[in-house]
Amino acid sequence: MLETLGSMSEREAEDAIFDETVDAGDSFVREILEGQTIRIVDLKGNQAVDTLFYNAHNYADRYSAQDTIREQGNIYLTTGTRLISTERNVLMTITADTCGRHDTLGGACSAESNMVRYVLEKRHMHACRQSFLKGALAWSQKTGREFDKRDLTANINFFMNVPVTPDGGLSFEDGVSGAGKYVELRAEMDTLIVISNCPQLNNPCNGYDPTPVRILIWNHNHQAGKQQTGKQQTGKQEQHV
Numbered sequence: 001m002l003e004t005l006g007s008m009s010e011r012e013a014e015d016a017i018f019d020e021t022v023d024a025g026d027s028f029v030r031e032i033l034e035g036q037t038i039r040i041v042d043l044k045g046n047q048a049v050d051t052l053f054y055n056a057h058n059y060a061d062r063y064s065a066q067d068t069i070r071e072q073g074n075i076y077l078t079t080g081t082r083l084i085s086t087e088r089n090v091l092m093t094i095t096a097d098t099c100g101r102h103d104t105l106g107g108a109c110s111a112e113s114n115m116v117r118y119v120l121e122k123r124h125m126h127a128c129r130q131s132f133l134k135g136a137l138a139w140s141q142k143t144g145r146e147f148d149k150r151d152l153t154a155n156i157n158f159f160m161n162v163p164v165t166p167d168g169g170l171s172f173e174d175g176v177s178g179a180g181k182y183v184e185l186r187a188e189m190d191t192l193i194v195i196s197n198c199p200q201l202n203n204p205c206n207g208y209d210p211t212p213v214r215i216l217i218w219n220h221n222h223q224a225g226k227q228q229t230g231k232q233q234t235g236k237q238e239q240h241v
Protein backbone atom coordinates (compact mmCIF):
# COMPACT_ATOMS: atom_id res chain seq x y z
CA MET A 1 0.00 0.00 0.00
CA LEU A 2 1.15 3.48 -0.84
CA GLU A 3 2.66 5.40 2.06
CA THR A 4 1.21 8.89 2.16
CA LEU A 5 1.83 11.58 4.73
CA GLY A 6 -0.86 13.95 3.49
CA SER A 7 -1.59 17.38 4.86
CA MET A 8 -4.25 18.25 7.42
CA SER A 9 -6.63 21.20 7.44
CA GLU A 10 -7.12 23.60 10.35
CA ARG A 11 -10.76 24.18 9.46
CA GLU A 12 -13.49 23.13 11.87
CA ALA A 13 -16.76 21.60 10.66
CA GLU A 14 -18.83 23.92 12.87
CA ASP A 15 -17.50 26.96 10.96
CA ALA A 16 -18.69 25.60 7.61
CA ILE A 17 -21.51 27.41 5.76
CA PHE A 18 -22.54 24.16 4.06
CA ASP A 19 -22.44 20.57 5.28
CA GLU A 20 -24.24 17.78 3.43
CA THR A 21 -23.90 14.11 2.58
CA VAL A 22 -24.06 12.94 -1.04
CA ASP A 23 -25.05 9.31 -1.54
CA ALA A 24 -23.31 7.04 -4.03
CA GLY A 25 -25.03 7.38 -7.39
CA ASP A 26 -26.07 10.99 -6.75
CA SER A 27 -24.73 14.14 -8.35
CA PHE A 28 -23.89 17.45 -6.71
CA VAL A 29 -23.62 20.77 -8.55
CA ARG A 30 -22.66 24.07 -6.97
CA GLU A 31 -20.73 27.28 -7.57
CA ILE A 32 -17.76 27.67 -5.25
CA LEU A 33 -17.00 31.38 -5.07
CA GLU A 34 -13.49 32.82 -5.17
CA GLY A 35 -11.91 32.42 -1.74
CA GLN A 36 -14.31 29.70 -0.57
CA THR A 37 -12.97 26.26 0.33
CA ILE A 38 -14.68 22.94 -0.31
CA ARG A 39 -13.81 19.71 1.50
CA ILE A 40 -14.83 16.26 0.22
CA VAL A 41 -14.73 13.55 2.88
CA ASP A 42 -14.47 9.87 1.93
CA LEU A 43 -16.76 8.73 4.76
CA LYS A 44 -16.34 4.95 4.43
CA GLY A 45 -13.11 4.79 2.44
CA ASN A 46 -12.09 3.90 -1.13
CA GLN A 47 -14.95 5.75 -2.78
CA ALA A 48 -14.38 7.38 -6.17
CA VAL A 49 -15.63 10.96 -6.44
CA ASP A 50 -15.67 11.96 -10.11
CA THR A 51 -15.57 15.75 -10.39
CA LEU A 52 -15.72 18.34 -13.20
CA PHE A 53 -14.71 22.02 -12.85
CA TYR A 54 -15.71 25.09 -14.89
CA ASN A 55 -15.07 28.80 -14.86
CA ALA A 56 -18.45 29.82 -13.38
CA HIS A 57 -18.71 32.71 -15.84
CA ASN A 58 -17.76 30.77 -18.96
CA TYR A 59 -18.37 27.03 -19.09
CA ALA A 60 -16.24 26.71 -22.25
CA ASP A 61 -13.28 27.47 -19.94
CA ARG A 62 -13.04 24.24 -17.98
CA TYR A 63 -10.66 21.93 -16.13
CA SER A 64 -7.87 20.62 -18.32
CA ALA A 65 -6.17 17.44 -17.12
CA GLN A 66 -3.43 17.89 -19.72
CA ASP A 67 -2.51 21.43 -18.67
CA THR A 68 -2.70 20.55 -14.98
CA ILE A 69 -0.39 17.56 -15.40
CA ARG A 70 2.12 19.50 -17.50
CA GLU A 71 2.18 22.56 -15.22
CA GLN A 72 2.88 20.57 -12.07
CA GLY A 73 5.07 17.97 -13.76
CA ASN A 74 3.25 15.06 -12.13
CA ILE A 75 0.30 12.85 -12.99
CA TYR A 76 -0.96 12.52 -9.39
CA LEU A 77 -2.86 15.34 -7.74
CA THR A 78 -2.29 16.32 -4.11
CA THR A 79 -1.70 19.31 -1.81
CA GLY A 80 -0.36 22.23 -3.83
CA THR A 81 -1.79 21.06 -7.14
CA ARG A 82 -3.36 23.93 -9.07
CA LEU A 83 -6.27 22.92 -11.26
CA ILE A 84 -5.63 24.60 -14.60
CA SER A 85 -8.36 25.38 -17.11
CA THR A 86 -8.32 25.14 -20.89
CA GLU A 87 -7.81 28.96 -20.95
CA ARG A 88 -4.86 28.58 -18.53
CA ASN A 89 -6.70 30.01 -15.53
CA VAL A 90 -6.16 28.54 -12.07
CA LEU A 91 -9.62 27.40 -11.04
CA MET A 92 -8.77 25.88 -7.66
CA THR A 93 -5.81 24.82 -5.54
CA ILE A 94 -5.68 21.69 -3.39
CA THR A 95 -4.91 23.08 0.08
CA ALA A 96 -5.20 19.96 2.24
CA ASP A 97 -5.21 16.24 1.49
CA THR A 98 -5.10 13.39 3.99
CA CYS A 99 -5.41 10.74 1.26
CA GLY A 100 -2.17 11.63 -0.51
CA ARG A 101 -3.03 11.40 -4.16
CA HIS A 102 -5.88 11.53 -6.63
CA ASP A 103 -6.33 10.46 -10.23
CA THR A 104 -7.02 12.48 -13.35
CA LEU A 105 -6.17 9.86 -15.99
CA GLY A 106 -8.91 7.28 -15.49
CA GLY A 107 -11.87 9.35 -16.68
CA ALA A 108 -15.45 8.68 -15.63
CA CYS A 109 -17.32 5.40 -15.89
CA SER A 110 -20.03 5.15 -18.53
CA ALA A 111 -22.45 2.56 -19.88
CA GLU A 112 -19.95 1.99 -22.69
CA SER A 113 -16.92 1.53 -20.42
CA ASN A 114 -18.92 -0.81 -18.20
CA MET A 115 -19.53 -3.05 -21.23
CA VAL A 116 -15.88 -2.95 -22.34
CA ARG A 117 -14.35 -3.46 -18.88
CA TYR A 118 -16.86 -5.92 -17.50
CA VAL A 119 -19.62 -7.63 -19.49
CA LEU A 120 -22.26 -6.60 -22.00
CA GLU A 121 -25.03 -7.02 -19.44
CA LYS A 122 -23.59 -4.12 -17.40
CA ARG A 123 -24.78 -1.66 -20.04
CA HIS A 124 -27.91 -0.69 -18.13
CA MET A 125 -26.18 -0.07 -14.83
CA HIS A 126 -26.03 3.52 -13.65
CA ALA A 127 -22.70 5.23 -14.37
CA CYS A 128 -20.93 8.54 -13.67
CA ARG A 129 -21.60 9.91 -17.15
CA GLN A 130 -25.31 9.70 -16.44
CA SER A 131 -24.94 11.37 -13.05
CA PHE A 132 -22.90 14.16 -14.66
CA LEU A 133 -25.54 14.63 -17.34
CA LYS A 134 -28.38 14.58 -14.82
CA GLY A 135 -26.58 17.19 -12.70
CA ALA A 136 -25.74 19.36 -15.73
CA LEU A 137 -29.28 19.34 -17.10
CA ALA A 138 -30.79 20.13 -13.68
CA TRP A 139 -28.34 23.02 -13.29
CA SER A 140 -29.17 24.29 -16.78
CA GLN A 141 -32.87 24.19 -15.97
CA LYS A 142 -32.35 25.98 -12.68
CA THR A 143 -30.13 28.76 -14.05
CA GLY A 144 -31.32 29.03 -17.65
CA ARG A 145 -27.73 28.64 -18.83
CA GLU A 146 -26.68 26.31 -21.60
CA PHE A 147 -24.98 23.31 -20.06
CA ASP A 148 -25.31 19.82 -21.46
CA LYS A 149 -23.65 16.67 -22.72
CA ARG A 150 -21.01 18.44 -24.81
CA ASP A 151 -19.70 20.15 -21.66
CA LEU A 152 -18.81 16.86 -19.95
CA THR A 153 -15.07 16.54 -20.46
CA ALA A 154 -11.93 15.72 -18.42
CA ASN A 155 -12.57 14.97 -14.75
CA ILE A 156 -10.70 14.26 -11.54
CA ASN A 157 -11.32 11.06 -9.59
CA PHE A 158 -10.79 11.99 -5.98
CA PHE A 159 -9.59 9.12 -3.75
CA MET A 160 -9.13 6.82 -6.75
CA ASN A 161 -5.88 4.96 -7.30
CA VAL A 162 -4.79 4.65 -10.93
CA PRO A 163 -1.03 4.07 -10.82
CA VAL A 164 1.11 4.21 -13.92
CA THR A 165 3.64 1.41 -14.33
CA PRO A 166 7.32 2.11 -15.26
CA ASP A 167 6.57 1.26 -18.89
CA GLY A 168 3.57 3.57 -19.02
CA GLY A 169 0.80 1.08 -18.30
CA LEU A 170 -2.37 2.26 -16.60
CA SER A 171 -3.94 0.13 -13.90
CA PHE A 172 -6.94 0.53 -11.65
CA GLU A 173 -5.85 -0.59 -8.20
CA ASP A 174 -7.23 -1.05 -4.75
CA GLY A 175 -7.70 2.37 -3.22
CA VAL A 176 -5.17 4.32 -1.13
CA SER A 177 -7.91 6.15 0.71
CA GLY A 178 -9.62 5.16 3.95
CA ALA A 179 -12.62 6.09 6.09
CA GLY A 180 -12.56 9.77 7.03
CA LYS A 181 -9.82 10.83 4.62
CA TYR A 182 -10.47 14.11 2.85
CA VAL A 183 -9.30 16.56 0.23
CA GLU A 184 -9.77 20.32 0.41
CA LEU A 185 -9.74 22.82 -2.45
CA ARG A 186 -9.75 26.60 -2.42
CA ALA A 187 -11.44 28.42 -5.29
CA GLU A 188 -9.02 30.84 -6.93
CA MET A 189 -11.89 32.15 -9.06
CA ASP A 190 -15.64 31.48 -9.12
CA THR A 191 -15.81 27.81 -10.09
CA LEU A 192 -18.75 25.57 -10.90
CA ILE A 193 -18.19 22.03 -9.72
CA VAL A 194 -20.15 18.99 -10.86
CA ILE A 195 -19.66 15.84 -8.80
CA SER A 196 -20.78 12.31 -9.55
CA ASN A 197 -20.36 10.21 -6.44
CA CYS A 198 -19.54 7.05 -8.37
CA PRO A 199 -22.20 4.28 -8.33
CA GLN A 200 -19.79 1.68 -9.75
CA LEU A 201 -20.53 -1.87 -8.54
CA ASN A 202 -18.00 -3.70 -10.73
CA ASN A 203 -14.68 -2.17 -9.73
CA PRO A 204 -12.49 -3.55 -6.92
CA CYS A 205 -11.32 0.08 -6.36
CA ASN A 206 -14.26 0.62 -4.01
CA GLY A 207 -14.62 -2.98 -2.83
CA TYR A 208 -17.78 -3.29 -4.99
CA ASP A 209 -19.48 -1.08 -2.45
CA PRO A 210 -20.07 2.57 -3.43
CA THR A 211 -20.51 4.73 -0.33
CA PRO A 212 -21.58 8.29 0.57
CA VAL A 213 -19.30 11.33 0.87
CA ARG A 214 -19.64 14.44 2.99
CA ILE A 215 -19.23 17.90 1.49
CA LEU A 216 -18.38 20.97 3.52
CA ILE A 217 -17.84 24.54 2.33
CA TRP A 218 -16.24 27.44 4.18
CA ASN A 219 -16.10 31.13 3.42
CA HIS A 220 -12.87 33.02 4.06
CA ASN A 221 -11.82 32.25 7.61
CA HIS A 222 -8.98 33.14 9.96
CA GLN A 223 -6.56 31.77 7.40
CA ALA A 224 -7.80 34.16 4.73
CA GLY A 225 -5.12 36.72 5.56
CA LYS A 226 -2.42 34.24 4.66
CA GLN A 227 -4.02 33.25 1.40
CA GLN A 228 -3.07 34.66 -1.92
CA THR A 229 -6.44 34.44 -3.56
CA GLY A 230 -7.51 36.19 -6.67
CA LYS A 231 -7.34 35.52 -10.32
CA GLN A 232 -4.12 33.89 -11.30
CA GLN A 233 -2.61 32.92 -14.57
CA THR A 234 -0.04 30.23 -15.00
CA GLY A 235 2.22 32.64 -16.85
CA LYS A 236 2.61 30.20 -19.69
CA GLN A 237 -0.17 31.36 -21.96
CA GLU A 238 2.12 31.61 -24.94
CA GLN A 239 3.13 28.02 -24.56
CA HIS A 240 1.24 25.86 -27.00
CA VAL A 241 2.48 22.33 -26.93
Ligand SMILES: [Zn+2]
Pocket residue numbers: 048050108109110127128129198199200
Ligand atom coordinates in the same frame (compact mmCIF):
# COMPACT_ATOMS: atom_id res chain seq x y z
ZN1 LIG B 1 -18.03 6.13 -11.89
